[in-house]
Each structure stands twice: as C-alpha cells, then as structure tokens.
Amino acid sequence: MEKFKVKAYGTDAADAPLAQLDIHRREVLPKDVEIDILFCGVCHSDLHVARSDWGPSAYPVVPGHEIVGRVTKAGKDVTRFKVGDLAAVGCLVDSCRVCESCKQDLEQYCLNGFTGTYGGEDKHLGGHTFGGYSEKVVVDQDFVLSVPENLDLAAAAPLLCAGITTWSPLKHWNVGKNSTVAVVGLGGLGHMAIKLAKGLGAHVTLFSRTKSKEKDALELGADKVVISTDEDQMASVRGNFDLIIDTVPYVHDLNPYVSTLKVNGTLVVVGYLGPLEPMLNTVPMIMGRKSVAGSVIGGIAETQEMLDFCGKHNIVSDIEVIKIQDINAAYERMLKSDVRYRFVIDMASLKK
Structure with a gap:
C-alpha cells in the first residue's frame, strides 16, 4: 500500500x-478523507x-483523539466531504460495522473491538494507529465528522472526546427541559457536562468538594453548587x-451521591475506570430503583448530533491553546488539574 511521511509528536x-x-499515513483509498490537522485537544x-x-x-x-482540521484530499468514492471542508475525528477510526452494537450506531461498544484513533490495530499499514499530534490524518469517511463553521475551531476540538463523553449519557437518559442533573x-468532562445539560434545558447542579469551584460553575451555567463534604448541604x-x-x-465513594x-x-460514571472503594451500599438502590451505570464516548451518529447541537447553541470548551513543543509541561500541569479546562494544541x- 502506498504511504507518505508526516511529522508527529510522540514517545x-x-x-x-x-x-x-516521523510516522507514515496511507495514501487515500476510495472512501478515505485526508485531513490537514489544525487543532488537537489534549485528553x-x-x-x-x-x-x-x-x-x-x-x-x-x-496521542490525540480530539482532531479538527480541513480536508486536503478525498477518495473517488467519498460523498460526504470535499477538499476545503472542515472535518473532525474523535476517538474511533473504524469498527467491525456488522455486530449488533455497530448496527445500532454504537460503534464505541463494537463487540469485535473498535479501532482507536491511536493505539488501535492499523488494518491498512499494519502495526498500530497514530493519533492527532501530527500534521495529517487519513480516515474512512464513515468515521469523519462535519464541524459547524460558526464554532471556534480550537475550542471545538475537545467536543470530540470531552463533549461526546458527557453528551452520550445525557441523551441516553433522555435529559430535557424538566430534568434535574x-x-x-x-x-474537562465536568465543565462540558454542565454546558451540554444546560443547553438541553435541564436544571444543573455541581457537586464539589471545595467552595473554590462555585464561581466557575455558576459562570459555566450551573444553577446551583452543593459542597459534597457538607452533610447539611447533601441532606438538602x-x-x-x-x-x-x-x-x-x-x-472515590459513590454512596453519598446515590x-x-x-x-x-x-x-x-464516565471518568473512573476500576474497582469501587468503598463498595456500593445497595439499600438506597433497592428502595428507590436507583441505578449506578457506566458510559464511554459515543457512536459516530451521536457525535455528529452533538456537534450539530453545539453549532446551533454555540457551545464549545473553555480552553488554553499551547504549542506542540510545550506538551510535556502541559501533561505535568494536567496531573495537577492546572488547566481551565482543556489544553488544545495549535x-x-x-x-515550524
């Protein structure tokens, strides 16, 4: 298979x-779209x-799965994109497309395993896939998304992961105008959850351990902040x-929230992967038919729905734009939660 070399950042x-x-990308196949990457979020x-x-x-x-750019080439069978279009790529670049999940537009739950934008099996060049910390990416049009032209492109990048990760449960559990969320x-995830839930018309509360987040939460659109370490506030x-x-x-302990x-x-739960400590107490669950569930990213159709919604309501992430040369310092800051609320690489x- 023909391929070409591009500059990237990795380890x-x-x-x-x-x-x-340097990494290699494949030359466009009939259904492929080549994208010149303008911005990539840091997750x-x-x-x-x-x-x-x-x-x-x-x-x-x-790394990199919050990719926004412009189409530079389109394969001969591509129908959804043309050269010059804004385009985006999220966490998935392929799936089996034939299992029960894929048939329901739930590629993120592909029963045969989806192909991640980085670290997945590269079915074309062999080896594994490389993400958006690079000059270009080549992706099948079925896994490429359209970006509304009115959105700030840098601030739209985190929608491809932080946005869809919080949008998917909001939609699955039918959040709307009379919902309390x-x-x-x-x-990065929490601030998008507030914006999107508010956009859907819900009454939105932030649980925080410290009062220091109250001003930010209200500015982002939250109606209320509850300090989770305050027993009286939790009882209320x-x-x-x-x-x-x-x-x-x-x-962390989920029981007080249940x-x-x-x-x-x-x-x-959308943020934590692993065993729960302390264990869940099932009494309040059984006595109120309450559920504890998990969710991960979203399918392609759902991600496009989210982008279109964000275009209509002008919802984007709060970001700090960095140069790729500063990525290691950004990682150290991210570990200290020293970013409001997402780094995006120009x-x-x-x-240069």
Missing part, C-alpha cells in the same frame, strides 16, 4: 518525554496511554436528581 517509552518523530487518556498507565502501550505512541467534578438534595454524571477520574437520586434515577506549531 518511544513510558518514561520518555514526547518529542518530534487525560493521551497521558495515560503515553505512560502505559492502563497496561503496556504499543510504542511509539502518538448533577455533575460530580469540574474539569436527597432524592433530588434524575441523572448524576460522575466525571471524577480516580477512586442517596441524592430520585426514584428511578441513575448515577453514570498544530501550526508542528510545521
């Missing part, structure tokens, strides 16, 4: 900093995979919420 080892390297997953935090990664790792944690919202989106990325759900309410810096 060859878990303990090595990210640095410039916690990027750091975890680069450092093999979730098990051994395939190196070199070139709470968000646990105010970071018992039985209050239809849906709680928990975005906290480390192990009691704030309404009958039939659901707490959905990929023009890679061309």
Whole structure:
C-alpha cells in the first residue's frame, strides 16, 4: 500500500518525554478523507496511554483523539466531504460495522473491538494507529465528522472526546427541559457536562468538594453548587436528581451521591475506570430503583448530533491553546488539574 511521511509528536517509552518523530499515513483509498490537522485537544487518556498507565502501550505512541482540521484530499468514492471542508475525528477510526452494537450506531461498544484513533490495530499499514499530534490524518469517511463553521475551531476540538463523553449519557437518559442533573467534578468532562445539560434545558447542579469551584460553575451555567463534604448541604438534595454524571477520574465513594437520586434515577460514571472503594451500599438502590451505570464516548451518529447541537447553541470548551513543543509541561500541569479546562494544541506549531 502506498504511504507518505508526516511529522508527529510522540514517545518511544513510558518514561520518555514526547518529542518530534516521523510516522507514515496511507495514501487515500476510495472512501478515505485526508485531513490537514489544525487543532488537537489534549485528553487525560493521551497521558495515560503515553505512560502505559492502563497496561503496556504499543510504542511509539502518538496521542490525540480530539482532531479538527480541513480536508486536503478525498477518495473517488467519498460523498460526504470535499477538499476545503472542515472535518473532525474523535476517538474511533473504524469498527467491525456488522455486530449488533455497530448496527445500532454504537460503534464505541463494537463487540469485535473498535479501532482507536491511536493505539488501535492499523488494518491498512499494519502495526498500530497514530493519533492527532501530527500534521495529517487519513480516515474512512464513515468515521469523519462535519464541524459547524460558526464554532471556534480550537475550542471545538475537545467536543470530540470531552463533549461526546458527557453528551452520550445525557441523551441516553433522555435529559430535557424538566430534568434535574448533577455533575460530580469540574474539569474537562465536568465543565462540558454542565454546558451540554444546560443547553438541553435541564436544571444543573455541581457537586464539589471545595467552595473554590462555585464561581466557575455558576459562570459555566450551573444553577446551583452543593459542597459534597457538607452533610447539611447533601441532606438538602436527597432524592433530588434524575441523572448524576460522575466525571471524577480516580477512586472515590459513590454512596453519598446515590442517596441524592430520585426514584428511578441513575448515577453514570464516565471518568473512573476500576474497582469501587468503598463498595456500593445497595439499600438506597433497592428502595428507590436507583441505578449506578457506566458510559464511554459515543457512536459516530451521536457525535455528529452533538456537534450539530453545539453549532446551533454555540457551545464549545473553555480552553488554553499551547504549542506542540510545550506538551510535556502541559501533561505535568494536567496531573495537577492546572488547566481551565482543556489544553488544545495549535498544530501550526508542528510545521515550524
């Protein structure tokens, strides 16, 4: 298969900093779209995979799955994009397309395993896929998304992961005008959950451990902030919420939040992967038919729906734009939660 070389940023080892390297992309196949990458968001997953935090990664790792750019080439059978169009790529670049999940536009739950934008099996060139910390990407049109022209492109990039990760549960649990939604944690995911839930017309509350997040949450659109370490405040919202989106990325006690759900309410975990400590107490769940669930990103159709919604309501992420050369410092800051609320790389810096 024909291929070409592009500049990228990645790492060859878990303990090595990210640095410039060369990778190969395939020449466009009949259904492929080639995208010149303008901006790429920086996700916690990027750091975890680069450092093999979730098990051994395939190196070199070139992270990045919040990609926004312009189409530079389109294969002869491409119908949805033309050269010059704005285009985006999220966390998926392929799936089996034939399993029950894929048939329902749930490619993120592909029963045969989806192909991740980075670290997935490269079915064309062999080896593994490389992400958006690079000059260009080539993706099948079925996994490429359209970006509304009115959105700030840099601030739209995190919609491809942080946005869809919070939109998917909001839609699955039918959040709308009379819904009461709470968000646990105010970071990249949490701030998007507030904006999107508010955009859907819900009454939105932020749970925070500290009062310092109150001003930010209200400015983002939250109607109320509840300090989760304050027993009186927690008691005041018992039985209050239809849906709680928990975005906290480390192990924590879910039990205090379960009691704030309404009958039939659901707490959905989108931030933390791993065993729960302490264990869930099932009494409030059984006595109110309350659920604790999980959710991950979203399918392609759902992601396009989210982008179109954001275009209509002018919803984007709050970001700090960085140069690719500053990515290692950004990772260290991200570990300290020292970003409001998402880093986005201006990929023009890679061309210099």
